[in-house]
Amino acid sequence: MKKVFLNAMLVAFIGFTTVSCKNEAKNETKANDAEEVVEATEEAQTFMIDAANSKIDWVGSKPSENHTGTLMVKEGKFSTMGEDLESGTVVIDMTSITVTDLEGDQKASLEGHLKGTAEGKEDHFFNVEKHPEATFEITKLTEKEGKNWLSGNLTLKGTSKNVEIPVTYSMNDDQSTLKIESEPFTIDRTDWNVNYGSKSVFDDLKDKFVNDEIEITFMLQAKKA
Numbered sequence: 153m154k155k156v157f158l159n160a161m162l163v164a165f166i167g168f169t170t171v172s173c174k175n176e177a178k179n180e181t182k183a184n185d186a187e188e189v190v191e192a193t194e195e196a197q198t199f200m201i202d203a204a205n206s207k208i209d210w211v212g213s214k215p216s217e218n219h220t221g222t223l224m225v226k227e228g229k230f231s232t233m234g235e236d237l238e239s240g241t242v243v244i245d246m247t248s249i250t251v252t253d254l255e256g257d258q259k260a261s262l263e264g265h266l267k268g269t270a271e272g273k274e275d276h277f278f279n280v281e282k283h284p285e286a287t288f289e290i291t292k293l294t295e296k297e298g299k300n301w302l303s304g305n306l307t308l309k310g311t312s313k314n315v316e317i318p319v320t321y322s323m324n325d326d327q328s329t330l331k332i333e334s335e336p337f338t339i340d341r342t343d344w345n346v347n348y349g350s351k352s353v354f355d356d357l358k359d360k361f362v363n364d365e366i367e368i369t370f371m372l373q374a375k376k377a
Contacts, residue, residue: 178336178337178338178365178367179317179318179335179336179337179338180337180338180365181315181316181317181337181338181339181340182315182316183306183313183314183315183339183340183343183344184313184314184315185313185314186305186312186313186314187291187292187303187305187314188291189239189241189289189290189291189305190238190239190290190291190292191239192231192238192239193231193233193238195233196231196232196233196238196239197231197232197233197376197377198229198230198231198376198377199229199230199231199232199329199330199374199375199376199377200227200228200229200374200375200377201225201227201228201229201230201242201372201373201374202329202373202374202375203224203225203226203227205373206225206370206371206372206373207222207224207225207370207371208222208223208224208225208244208368208369208370209221209222209368209369209370210222210223210366210367210368210369211366211367211368212362212363212366212367213362213363213365214349214361214362214363215359215361216359218253219251219253219254219262220251220252220253221249221250221251221252221253222248222250222252223244223245223246223248223249223250224244224245224248225242225243225244225245225372226243226244226245226285227243228240228241228242228243228372228374229241229374229377230290230330230332230374232323232330235323235327236293237290237293237302237321237330237332239290240289240290241287241288241289241290242287242288242289242372243285243286243287244285244286244287244288245284245285246267246278246280246283246284246285246286247267247280247284249263249266249267249278249280250263251263251266265277266278267279267280267281268280268281268282269281276348276349277346277348278308278309278346279309282309283308283309283310286306286307286308287305287306287307288304288305288306288307289304289305289307290302290303290304291303291304291305291314292304299318299319299335300318300319300320300321301316301317301318301319302316302317302318302319302332302334303315303316303317304317306339306344308344308346309344309345309346311343311344311345313343313344315339317334317335317337318334318335318337319332319333319334319335320332320333321333327376328375328376329373329374329375329376330373330374330375330376331371331372331373331374332370332371332372332374333370333371333372334368334369334370334371335369336367336368336369337367337368337369338365338366338367338368339365339366339368340364340365341364341365341366342364348362349361349362350362350364351364352364
């Protein structure tokens with residue numbers, strides 16, 4: 153009876169581990185050289201981003217904990233031909249970096265560190281005084297593996313890299329509103345020279361490091377111009 157119970161526990165543990173690994177799997181992007189941006193055709197329909205109804209969520213991590221937060225979209229637009237996405241640009245307000253899992257002094261301290269508003273830590277992460285905006289400009293939309301993949305130049309801290317993101321996009325019934333949603337995906341922050349606490353950049357950090365990968369999920373809503 154004891155052996156049967158132990159075997160059942162082992163099966164349950166293996167099953168739990170397998171599910172956990174699947175849940176942790178993210179779409180890891182590869183940063184490549186910036187590519188030519190797609191220009192809208194004259195016949196294209198323009199949609200202006202509704203910043204108030206768009207959002208960007210992020211997760212950063214280190215060995216002992218994760219931190220979650222948000223970013224605000226400042227402005228942007230997309231162009232479509234029929235129901236097909238053709239081109240677009242998104243401007244991100246980097247001064248809006250917000251930490252959502254902390255409160256009080258801890259929240260303010262981490263936000264100041266990430267923004268670079270803390271004295272002596274200006275360039276540790278995003279230095280928003282010098283680089284108040286980030287942009288994403290569409291270079292290509294492809295379909296593979298049963299998914300739509302949106303390629304674009306992501307510019308952070310003055311560095312532009314091309315990344316490919318799995319997305320879904322749709323319009324409402326009267327085609328007046330366009331919605332673009334991503335699956336969770338990760339970028340390697342060191343590709344944009346955000347190097348603070350990176351084991352791939354600095355030696356002898358031991359367990360005092362910050363993971364290079366930042367997980368991002370976004371939902372963008374735009375209205376017909």
